[in-house]
Amino acid sequence: MAAPKERLRCPACGWTHWNNPTPVLAAIIEMTDREGQVLLARNAAWHGRMFALITGFMEAGESAEQGIAREVLEETGLRVDAPSLVGVYDFQRMNQLIVAYHVAARGEIRLSPELAEYKLFRPEDLRCWRAGTGYALADWLTTRGITPQWLEPPAQPAETGA
Incomplete structure (x- = not known):
């Protein structure tokens, strides 16, 4: 049995910060009017040319399916059809739990200001x-009979002696 975890607790009122993982929604957007191509976008705050899935947070009172449809609409201007669950993925580095969906979409792509390009x-x-979300994409590709190809991590500069 694991030892009890230490928690941040306010000494004045006793409130406990549990630091539970935050659920994050992710969409693999398949463009049905563009030969089934998949849309990836680059966040305006990111340096470099990394493109990724559309992601966002649920709002109170909405289901995960409603949340992913709203996020895709807000960030791309696209309406989605029939979200289907791809899987749930651990993202401990960000203390998140990713709930990934495949969605079909069509129409004109209009990016929100938080996205720089697609x-x-x-x-x-x-x-x-x-x-x-890379693991979600790999699982989705596998269900389509496509063997996932993996990006190699960037080379680390060699350490030099001082």
């Missing part, structure tokens, strides 16, 4: 990343 990829051209 790219469309044929499913067989996608490259998965070994963190968070």
